[in-house]
Amino acid sequence: MTIADPVLQGLVDSLNAAYGLCLDDGRLEEWPEFFVEDCLYQVIARENVDNGLPAAVMYCDSKGMLVDRVVALRHANVFPEHFSRHLISRAVVTGSDGNTVTAEASYAVLQTRNDGETRIYNAGKYVDRFLITDGTAKLVSRTCVYDTHRIATLLATPI
Amino acid sequence: MNSHVRVEAQRSIPTAIDYKVYHDPEIFAAEQSNVFKGRTWCYLGLEAEIPNAGDFRTSHVGETPVVLVRGQEDKVFAWVNRCAHKGATVCRSLRGNQADGAFVCVYHQWAYDSEGTLVGVPFRRGMKGVGGYDKDFNPANHSLEKLRVESYKGMIFGTFSSEMEALEDFLGPVMRKYIDRVFHRPIKVLGYARQYMSGNWKLYSENSRDSYHGALLHLFYPTFGIYRQSQDSSGELAEQGFHNVFTVSKPKGDIDYTSFGDEANREMQGATKLQDERLLQFRPEIDDDVGLHIQSLFPNVVLQQIQNTLATRQIVTHGPDKTELVWTYFGYADDNEETTRHRLRNLNLVGPSGLISMEDGEAVELCQQGTIGAEGKYNFIEMGGDDVREYYAPMGMDENAVRGFWKGYLELMGDALSSSTVERPA
Ligand code: FES
Numbered sequence: 001m002t003i004a005d006p007v008l009q010g011l012v013d014s015l016n017a018a019y020g021l022c023l024d025d026g027r028l029e030e031w032p033e034f035f036v037e038d039c040l041y042q043v044i045a046r047e048n049v050d051n052g053l054p055a056a057v058m059y060c061d062s063k064g065m066l067v068d069r070v071v072a073l074r075h076a077n078v079f080p081e082h083f084s085r086h087l088i089s090r091a092v093v094t095g096s097d098g099n100t101v102t103a104e105a106s107y108a109v110l111q112t113r114n115d116g117e118t119r120i121y122n123a124g125k126y127v128d129r130f131l132i133t134d135g136t137a138k139l140v141s142r143t144c145v146y147d148t149h150r151i152a153t154l155l156a157t158p159i
Numbered sequence: 160m161n162s163h164v165r166v167e168a169q170r171s172i173p174t175a176i177d178y179k180v181y182h183d184p185e186i187f188a189a190e191q192s193n194v195f196k197g198r199t200w201c202y203l204g205l206e207a208e209i210p211n212a213g214d215f216r217t218s219h220v221g222e223t224p225v226v227l228v229r230g231q232e233d234k235v236f237a238w239v240n241r242c243a244h245k246g247a248t249v250c251r252s253l254r255g256n257q258a259d260g261a262f263v264c265v266y267h268q269w270a271y272d273s274e275g276t277l278v279g280v281p282f283r284r285g286m287k288g289v290g291g292y293d294k295d296f297n298p299a300n301h302s303l304e305k306l307r308v309e310s311y312k313g314m315i316f317g318t319f320s321s322e323m324e325a326l327e328d329f330l331g332p333v334m335r336k337y338i339d340r341v342f343h344r345p346i347k348v349l350g351y352a353r354q355y356m357s358g359n360w361k362l363y364s365e366n367s368r369d370s371y372h373g374a375l376l377h378l379f380y381p382t383f384g385i386y387r388q389s390q391d392s393s394g395e396l397a398e399q400g401f402h403n404v405f406t407v408s409k410p411k412g413d414i415d416y417t418s419f420g421d422e423a424n425r426e427m428q429g430a431t432k433l434q435d436e437r438l439l440q441f442r443p444e445i446d447d448d449v450g451l452h453i454q455s456l457f458p459n460v461v462l463q464q465i466q467n468t469l470a471t472r473q474i475v476t477h478g479p480d481k482t483e484l485v486w487t488y489f490g491y492a493d494d495n496e497e498t499t500r501h502r503l504r505n506l507n508l509v510g511p512s513g514l515i516s517m518e519d520g521e522a523v524e525l526c527q528q529g530t531i532g533a534e535g536k537y538n539f540i541e542m543g544g545d546d547v548r549e550y551y552a553p554m555g556m557d558e559n560a561v562r563g564f565w566k567g568y569l570e571l572m573g574d575a576l577s578s579s580t581v582e583r584p585a
């Protein structure tokens with residue numbers, strides 16, 4: 001096993017930590033800023049990935065589509081009131097080429113609704129591609145491959 | 160309940176239902192036998208999911224686990240996933256291929272063929288002459304419980320009822336016409352999503368037939384200034400009342416539907432503008448102007464085309480207040496990669512994260528929560544009248560299809576419900 005460049009490792013882990021906290025704090029408008037303009041964000045069931053099937057519950061292939069998601073969430077969509085809590089593992093850097101880094105990290109998103117019980121809402125892994133420019137990382141693509149096939153009620157807030 | 164009252168019940172139309180039907184475990188149990196295992200055809204899956212000999216997928220009829228298998232002669236079989244020995248689950252995977260066509264229970268290794276017939280029992284004669292089954296033991300009497308299976312245009316259905324009419328007759332000409340529309344050419348499966356709602360299956364069944372809530376609960380279109388009022392809608396019911404289809408088309412002579420997104424943003428007065436219009440892009444691919452087609456086939460499936468999304472939603476009942484919705488997304492077999500990507504983009508609109516539909520999951524749960532302890536209190540389903548008509552049109556401000564659902568449901572439930580469960584117009 002090779003040890004990833006500690007600088008790259010730090011950039012990726014820092015982005016992941018900030019990303020989780022951003023969503024958990026409800027700062028949804030800041031969330032698209034973790035991505036480059038021409039990005040891909042998808043949330044897809046592991047059973048689909050394992051069977052080579054492409055259907056995702058969220059599939060956004062531009063930053064504009066991420067913004068549209070947030071606007072819809074704020075103004076249109078109706079869903080159970082809740083808090084999210086992301087627990088994200090240290091990333092495993094799987095490759096790097098020039099400015100591009102690929103990495104994977106496990107996550108668990110806990111959800112707390114108005115009844116006050118905290119439930120494991122969605123567990124899975126991020127499969128990511130980052131662009132490193134001027135010492136900061138941005139997501140070129142993030143695929144959330146979820147194990148929790150049975151989505152409780154609905155999935156409104158990004159993972 | 161005397162027989163006179165029952166005849167009355169079958170002829171009249173329900174306009175109010177006791178909330179206990181969403182909570183009562185006895186009613187739930189009666190539904191399993193009268194509805195799901197009764198005189199109905201239940202949707203089990205798509206032919207395209209099991210294209211090759213030996214392919215299988217697990218499915219459900221109500222709460223009963225069943226397995227769908229394609230046998231060696233291309234015939235599709237379905238059987239209850241419960242070993243005839245001690246009741247163990249026989250097939251433990253969600254889907255796969257059983258190349259040798261044998262399904263072996265892991266517990267004592269009873270082996271069944273793809274039809275569900277018992278073909279092997281270890282140590283049937285015992286060991287060294289000791290033990291074993293009596294010489295009268297006949298494996299033919301110990302097969303898996305088999306369902307009758309029929310399919311229509313690639314949608315596979317099963318029934319437990321031996322006297323059930325043919326599937327085509329159960330669906331009827333109106334429902335078949337709309338199924339033909341979606342399955343006009345071969346399809347391919349794009350994937351699955353499963354949604355688990357803490358609510359009764361009938362709340363979801365009403366929801367998918369409820370054309371009244373569309374523009375009121377789902378605020379995505381108005382939020383982005385997309386006005387759908389200019390479009391034509393129509394609804395049709397099958398004879399029994401419990402199947403329905405609702406469609407929305409572009410009006411004749413209106414702007415081309417492909418510029419739907421542009422139109423949206425032109426009409427937009429407020430601050431909210433869709434950043435990426437590809438989300439809503441519609442590429443007509445069926446020879447009509449229909450952009451939305453939602454078809455509820457009693458008792459357990461919804462077939463949809465919304466923009467370029469195609470899907471079945473299978474209803475699985477896990478208890479009076481637990482319902483799973485299994486979304487199977489598909490496209491056409493000849494889709495190229497770009498068309499598939501377009502469908503994936505459109506899929507943002509539907510499913511558990513659907514921008515125009517996710518609210519349905521919440522509506523089901525709100526009704527479940529709100530009706531706890533409400534036995535003897537009734538809902539009110541008189542929007543658009545107190546009758547059930549085969550055709551309804553005006554923008555769907557009508558609960559005709561919801562009344563149709565209850566009409567068909569009550570006929571199947573018969574004596575299982577007390578006469579006070581339903582109110583009807585005098
Ligand atoms: S339970 Fe299946 S073989 Fe015994």
Ligand SMILES: [Fe+2]
Binds near residue numbers: 516518
């Ligand atoms: Fe809806």
